[in-house]
Amino acid sequence: MATKTLTAGVMLLMFTLAGCSADEQVTDTSSSQQHTSLPVEVSDVMFVEHEQWQALGQLLPAQQILLSMEVGGRVNERPVTRGDQVNQGTTLIRLDAEDFVLKRNSLDASIKQLAADQRLAFSDRDRLKAMLKRELVSQQDVDQIETRIESLAAQLARLNQERALAERQINYTQLKAPISGRINQVMIEPGQQVQPGQILLELIQTDALIVLTHLPAHRMAALPKQAKLITPTGAIELRLFEQEPLADPVTGLFAVRYQPIADDTNAKQALAKLPLGERYSVTFEQPLPNRLQQIPGSALIDLGQGPHVWQVIDNKAQLTDVSLVRLHNGVALIQPTLAEDSKIVRHGVHRLQPDQAVRILND
The missing domain is CATH 2.40.50.100 (RNA polymerase II/Efflux pump adaptor protein, barrel-sandwich hybrid domain)
Known part of the structure; x- marks a missing residue:
């Protein structure tokens, strides 16, 4: 009887140890999986019908x-x-206008003297004409006084022109x-x-300021007519003013100028208070021809076979190809081929391998 009891006790101890060993093995396996999984941050996929992008704009006077x-x-x-x-x-x-004033005063005196001589000549002509009728003087005497009157008139006209010039010089x-x-x-x-x-x-001219920005060629085909200038005091609505027809030969960018709305007095006053030459962000928004998906530009990876992204499916990284439409300012627009609830790895994409276990940090 004692032998049977001892045997049963030994068997119970063996089962207990075996159970503990199994539990430890499961725990070790779980811990090992957690240790080998890579922590990642993910982003949702957004469907967009309007594209919003930014460029730097410099506040400058229009004139x-x-x-x-x-x-x-x-x-x-x-x-x-x-x-x-x-x-x-x-x-x-x-x-200092003193020299010009003296010249004008001298001309005034000469004009005054010539005017007096002219009046005297007119009087002499009238007197000689009366004497000519009585044959007291000859026609030659009358002709001479007429010539003198014409000469005085020419001199007076010249002096008046010189005086007008002297007056203008004083004003200048x-x-x-x-x-x-x-x-x-x-x-x-x-x-x-x-x-x-x-x-x-x-x-x-502070009441006519413009915002100068430089845009790439692919933006010029559908250049936005409106934009927003983002300043420390708020956003200011802008309208397209003018654009350069040719790109800069060095940068390949086109100079485009925007200005505040013509009747927006508050916007003009707000711009006038900003330091000229300062650069601010200009935000553009325009409708897309087709509905697209938007993801962070950092989520893209190209391993020699075109752009791809890492999707997190069942806590594993799956490499998925995408069709890139445009990449600008850290935002990628792609054709809508991803599921709406897709989770896309947005950082550290070069560390991943297909089917690698991952842990989402920001879910």
Whole structure:
């Protein structure tokens, strides 16, 4: 009886040890599978009917005017400085006009004297004509006074023209703003001597700003008429202004200019407060001719047989070919061949192998 009890105990112990060994083997296998699976991040597949993309745009004035003087002279006053906002007609520079004023005054005196001589000549002509009727003078005397009157008239006309020129030169000693805008560059100081045509100031038109962007050739066939400028203070609606017909020979990009909506005063005021020359993101959106799928550009992999993606199916990586339509700004548009609930590996695609076990980190 004791022998049977001992035998039963030994058998029970053997079954218990065998069970523990089996449990440990299952646990080890599960742990091994978890250890060999590769952690990945995945993205969903999106169906899109509109394409949205971005490019850098630079805020620039639509008009930059280089200002110079019509006459030379010494700068007496420059009441503006760089960055000043000025209105049309504001005086920007004053030259010393004393020489031109003296010339005008001298011409005024000469004109006054000639006018007096002309009046006297008219009086002499009338008197000689009366005397000619009484045969007290000859016709030659009358002809001589007529010639003198014509000469005085010619001299007077010439002096009036010279005076008009002197008056214009006096006006030219003041440089006025041809448009409202902002002083962008100052290249002269009071006391300096300037020459006619010398560039002194640069004036930019702040109420007519544009956004310059450069786009690749494939965007030009269906160039968006609208865009949005993304600034720190918000988005500003833009409209197509003009485009260059030829691409840059170095970059192959086309220069395209957008501007705010004509009657959008708030947009123009918002742009005027931004620093000129600064670059901001410009967002474009346009309808697609066909419904496509959108995936991260980082999900694409090409192993020499065209673009593919890794799909996660039953916790394993499966290589699937796709038809790439366009890749731009890190976003890939593909033909809609993937299932709507597909999970696509978006990072580390070069580490995967077909049927490799994976663990989704961001599901």
